[in-house]
Amino acid sequence: MAFSVAVAGASGYAGGELLRLLAGHPEFEVRTVTANSNAGHPLIDVQPHLRSLAHLTLVDTTPETLSGHEVVFLALPHGKSGELTAHLNADTLVVDCGADHRLQSEEDWAAFYGGDYYGAWAYGVPELPTGSGRLRDLLRSARRIAAPGCNASTVALALAPGIRAGVIDETDLVAVLAVGPSGAGKSLKLPNLASEILGSANPYAVGGTHRHIPEIQQSLRFAGAENPTISFTPIIVPMARGILSTATARLVPGTSAAAVRAAWEDTYADEPFVHVLPPGHFPRTADVLGANTALIGLAVDEAAGRVVTITAVDNLVKGTAGAALQSANIALGLPQTLGLTTNGVAP
Ligand SMILES: NC(=O)C1=CN([C@@H]2O[C@H](COP(=O)(O)OP(=O)(O)OC[C@H]3O[C@@H](n4cnc5c(N)ncnc54)[C@H](OP(=O)(O)O)[C@@H]3O)[C@@H](O)[C@H]2O)C=CC1
Numbered sequence: 072m073a074f075s076v077a078v079a080g081a082s083g084y085a086g087g088e089l090l091r092l093l094a095g096h097p098e099f100e101v102r103t104v105t106a107n108s109n110a111g112h113p114l115i116d117v118q119p120h121l122r123s124l125a126h127l128t129l130v131d132t133t134p135e136t137l138s139g140h141e142v143v144f145l146a147l148p149h150g151k152s153g154e155l156t157a158h159l160n161a162d163t164l165v166v167d168c169g170a171d172h173r174l175q176s177e178e179d180w181a182a183f184y185g186g187d188y189y190g191a192w193a194y195g196v197p198e199l200p201t202g203s204g205r206l207r208d209l210l211r212s213a214r215r216i217a218a219p220g221c222n223a224s225t226v227a228l229a230l231a232p233g234i235r236a237g238v239i240d241e242t243d244l245v246a247v248l249a250v251g252p253s254g255a256g257k258s259l260k261l262p263n264l265a266s267e268i269l270g271s272a273n274p275y276a277v278g279g280t281h282r283h284i285p286e287i288q289q290s291l292r293f294a295g296a297e298n299p300t301i302s303f304t305p306i307i308v309p310m311a312r313g314i315l316s317t318a319t320a321r322l323v324p325g326t327s328a329a330a331v332r333a334a335w336e337d338t339y340a341d342e343p344f345v346h347v348l349p350p351g352h353f354p355r356t357a358d359v360l361g362a363n364t365a366l367i368g369l370a371v372d373e374a375a376g377r378v379v380t381i382t383a384v385d386n387l388v389k390g391t392a393g394a395a396l397q398s399a400n401i402a403l404g405l406p407q408t409l410g411l412t413t414n415g416v417a418p
């Protein structure tokens with residue numbers, strides 16, 4: 072029998088993508104979909120691309136509507152899931168796509184988010200290396216999982232191999248990302264209006280202010296860093312979905328290009344969803360649309376003494392909903408790849 076599932080925030084981008092993936096998953100049956108202003112509407116009116124879920128109607132997001140399911144996915148604005156989850160049964164698998172349970176440091180939470188702090192959950196980037204294994208090990212049998220921020224997981228996956236192998240300087244990390252506006256959610260925000268972004272590339276959160284910085288640092292600590300510092304700059308570009316991250320790091324002097332390549336390839340050799348591309352190949356966002364893959368291209372800039380990583384991710388799949396589903400598969404003892412694809416949509 073399939074696991075019964077509720078999706079909160081089902082009218083949004085992340086909720087919609089969760090539903091698209093869940094609809095094709097053999098072991099999950101979506102029974103309840105919740106929203107806020109859209110509660111009371113048929114799901115199909117709000118998410119017209121989800122044809123196979125046309126029988127569902129959006130209801131209010133309350134502990135009552137979410138109770139009684141074996142799995143609950145939350146795709147709500149930051150600050151909305153902490154209190155809600157306190158009312159859910161401890162046996163229920165809850166996967167939160169928001170930031171409420173990502174950070175282990177209450178100080179970082181206060182500095183970058185603010186409001187009540189509800190504590191950190193198992194972090195849903197299974198491939199990230201830890202001292203003794205992978206974050207995957209902590210997801211097995213977890214009942215509370217925090218899915219990652221899309222930018223944060225992209226940059227962490229890109230740089231973690233160099234930290235793990237000790238070939239990059241953790242105090243000299245730089246990431247500049249081209250990101251699609253869907254990462255900001257469906258609710259219209261002036262800087263993300265089509266008229267503002269078509270034909271333009273718009274930087275935001277410049278100068279060490281982005282909320283994902285402490286999340287990236289935390290992930291790099293999992294991989295072995297002590298006190299990593301990173302300069303992080305996102306730029307919204309006119310593509311609906313996708314992240315193209317250019318993350319570079321100063322190489323530890325004396326590190327050969329072969330050692331760099333070995334560090335990245337060894338880290339992800341057994342990972343179905345993180346692919347290190349052959350020398351001279353670099354990914355495009357078009358290669359990952361709809362797919363749960365992170366594609367990493369790698370080069371050594373000898374003159375600058377830096378490793379250059381180019382990573383492409385679909386923010387709504389590997390960056391959010393796919394990571395949530397992959398983590399749920401692991402927690403429930405299912406194959407991690409179930410309901411997920413490595414194939415993108417082209418052109
Ligand atoms: N978009 C992305 O690429 C990523 C998103 N996330 C996270 O996922 C979560 C959802 O983001 P996203 O889908 O982009 O956002 P959207 O704005 O597209 O959707 C927000 C959802 O939350 C509902 N909602 C809004 N206010 C409330 C409220 N007060 N109480 C209950 N529900 C409410 C909305 O309902 P209604 O439509 O009825 O108002 C809608 O279903 C966020 O925490 C986000 O940070 C994480 C990684 C990447």
Ligand SMILES: CC(=O)N[C@@H](CCC(=O)OP(=O)(O)O)C(=O)O
Nearest residue numbers: 169170220221222251252254255
């Ligand atoms: C374009 C844009 O605004 N993107 C978002 C990505 C948000 C994300 O990954 O989700 P969380 O908000 O859950 O961390 C941003 O940079 O904040």
